[in-house]
Amino acid sequence: MGDMLSLSDFERAAQARLPGSTWDFLQGGSGAETTVTANRAAFDRRVLLPRVLVDVTKPDLGTALLGDPVRAPLAIAPMAYHRLVHPEGEVATARAASGCGLPFVVSMFASRTLADITAATTAPVWLQLYWLRRRDALADLVARAEAAGVRALMLTVDAPRVATRLRDLRGGFTLPPGVTAANVDPAAMAVARTGESGSSIQSHSREQFDAAITWSDLAWLRGTTRLPVLLKGILTAADARLAVDHGVAGIVVSNHGGRQLDSAIAAIDALAEIVAEVGGAVPVFVDGGVRRGTDVLKALALGADAVLVGRPVLHGLAVAGAEGVTGVLSTLREELEEAMVLSGAPRLTDIGAALVR
Template sequence: MPVGLLTLAGIERAAHAQLPPEIWDFIEGGSGAERTLTANREMFGRHALRPRTLVDVSACDPALTLLGAPLRLPLGIAPMAYHRLVDPEGETATARAAGRAGALLVAGMFASRTLEEIAAAATGPLWLQLYWLRERVVLAALVERAEAAGYGALVLTVDAPRIGRRLRDLRNGFAVPSAVRAVNLDQALTAASHRATAGRSGIAEHAREQFDPALSWTDLAWLRERTRLPLVLKGILTAEDARLAVEHGVDAVLVSNHGGRQLDGAMPALAALPEVVDAVPAELPVLFDGGVRSGTDLAIALALGARAVLVGRPALWGLATDGEAGVHRVLDLLREELEHTMALLGRPRLADLDRTVLAPWPCPAG
């Protein structure tokens, strides 16, 4: 293995070197001044670890069950659109890698492979992410297809009544190349995403046309009536919304600020995690995404109460560098680093990773 690929940072550099600049900016960029994008990473550095000694760590076990599905590690791949932007196989390669690693895959609504192709490639737990569209009949059809294909849960993104102001895409006049499509939707619904215009984003234009900004808590009942699948809300950052999610009968919540791509200045996901965990019953799973770049980051999020953690951009870095093998390498690195951290912490089980593991990072002298 090349020395540079021993960390996610090395895989990131390799992906950056080979992707076209406008594709890289679409994947990496945040909204506004990218304050939240940067803060997602910086928050992990505010936590120090409190290792315990003389503990038998000969076997560290990161396995768990999540919404009835067994996972070999508390890790999943977050929903992201258009994997074929970085690899010809796209989401099917990602699905195979996640299955090999024993990780969860959340397929995106704007996947560039069909739901059925992704399901056929998957050998592990598979969920489907949805945006709330103006045309509810389209949502209903996707839910029906997901159930028929064996998806295990629905993940409704609730922080995108409109797309954040992503300046990199605006500067690039970014549009999805015509060879890459959101194949699970009618072409007429996604036509705007392919229109390149100077100073405008095809993605933002498409969202403005198709996303329903009137979505409210009462609409969840409509979705519940159309599926038996568990419902996860993605984009929860406050205790208030966490409690409302419980009141409306959701099965899990995902603490996320959309990777810093929506409201710039929104609180870092890691900072929001404890208040959300404290606001919901202990049995309701709280998931987390936002800035995880190592197994130590993963351990910190678990210690703050996340049941499992999703990663987004790193999976696309792996896919860009080496297809299925690259995604598997990303997941395997995170597993290795998590088990290593658990051993050196003296916490060999996931249940041992609680807030006693953490302390504030000391302020620098002077």
């Protein structure tokens, strides 16, 4: 851990530890992986415009997300099957979230139970959902999430089915023995292990995800729960307006980390237009390609309320379990604080559009 000075250090160390097929599943995107590359390039082409002679002696990164105080405008993005990279899986990730004081968005396809995950953290836990054809199974999961203390639901809306991911097809990716979706009916997950051809994850999505849902279906989901419902996968101002009009509690600007529609717009490129359309009606989050504290600062300057961090969390988990995730999150927070200080914006309220070009 002493050699882990940046998120790229964790990435290299994780790759050295993981089997090739697992690494490709984590890192890969859809199609030619154009959008994976675009997410990163969109951050790199933006520059910061620092102000000087500002009192920066007391930087403050604290904020509130969905009413809960957090130590920084960061959260762990939903990613499936953490036990692919570490035996403790999401429980280790939850402990790190607790220590760092940051929300953990647990994937519907988590490999540890919601009860175990929420018991391991004092930080807010949100649950990500896909819309299953079996609404009874979806409603049951929502009820169990409420009982476990989950604070919000995040519906992924850019995946009526899983896109073609060539790395998974070439490697014939399947879940290894002992790694299951611990919170989903086992009968609904059978295809994820026994798909007849290509990627079992892709086969499962085509069997179990409901591709027929529309905006009108959101009323059913909101009616099944007292929890706030956010939508993840919004990339246009038009859809952002519809989301607000349909009563969602928040929006995540996201292209699924480049794992769904290839050639989709980079999330950070879509952010400012969506923020302007929403006009503060609901919080707006963003994910995709975040690897440095300056990336987070750029996203905040473009109007994001917080940034979700994905693959780097699994890199840290693979390297050193909860300690590794803590290292990733702490590094990113420290880099953000330094970027804010050096930009002359020591508090979140100091960050505005004039800071980035």
